[in-house]
Amino acid sequence: MKKLRRDKNKTLHLFLLLVVTAVFIWSVIKPAGYLIWILEVSPAVIGLMIVLATYNKFRLTNLSYIIITILAIMMFVGGHYTYSKVPLFNWAKDIFHFNRNHYDRFGHFLKGLFVIVIREILLRKTPITKGYWLLVIATSISLAIASLYEIIEWLSSKITREGKITKSFLGMQGDIWDAQWDMSLTLVGTILALLILSKLHNRLLKKFK
Template sequence: MPRRVTPPVLAAVVALALLVSGVAPHDRLTWLLETIWVMVGLALALTTWKRFPLTTLLCVLLAVHALVLIVGGHYTYARTPVGEWLRDAFALSRNPYDRIGHLAQGFVPAILVRELLTRTSPLRGSRWLAPLTVCACLAFSAFFEMIEWWSAVIGGAAADDFLGSQGDIWDAQWDMLLALVGAIAALLLLSRWHDRQLARLAPAPPTR
């Protein structure tokens, strides 16, 4: 699919999925808390696209991550059908969709942060680019865990669907670990591919 066609198609798919997911979700507040990131991200991408277009790789990853959030928002992470299938197929003790979501929470933002730092800072080609990217992803994951904590303090038992801990007292630690693993994996697997797309998108800044 040509680069000019890919972003609009992805945006349309995400917007349609978001609308469909809003029809009779399991819990309306949970749906809003999980999908607000998609709404803000989609609006931000559309309003800044002309002056700051993103690489196709990042667009695809953001769309996939948006769909992960949308599905989790509609069913809640503890009740997603794909998670229930994985639990039964591998004899797991819990629905693992939340784990998948937090792995993606590190994997996708790693490429987003890498692209932003490469294009807007002197870090392009720097040995500090990778560790700073990982640190940023881990920091966001920790901040997200604080949001879940605040929601539990404010909402009490009503926030259980948003937390998705399923009785695991170490859920927050697992979530941050998986985000860390996802960020490192993204950099190891996709950095060279990402660099090629960045080179086609815009010329490299002068070396300092």
């Protein structure tokens, strides 16, 4: 039974890896710009390399791998088109008369899902147990990562000093409060992920004990 479960898990993990690889290959073919592509996809590539390098030593739950896959795909799509020009969200902008392409906002909201991966690492690798402090620390780390990403965007804009590339990477679209919106949406996504997925996550974690 355990062997069968392990085989099913490995099949799922291989499938997720193939999907991510396919999207990655697609994203690198004629992107909006190769420098902006590198800036946008680098965090996802580094994260995936860490996941692959630690796969045999520290196996995550299927939920965590699915979340990592979703976030990587989201970043590869954003890197291909740039976050302010993703076609589906341009269509939504025209249909609903939005004042901007909201893929960037949607992406930062989705990044709140990463709190489940953080939660898993805290529960399995630290003395922290389920309860109030787990919620507080996991949420704080999620927000810290979101803030660090905004700082990296700002530093990159200062270093490159290439107007078009800087604007595409920052994705501000004229909103001076863009960084605050991004971090706020990550917070909302984090809270919702903890509320909706924690019970499922707990059931999956039991299999590792």
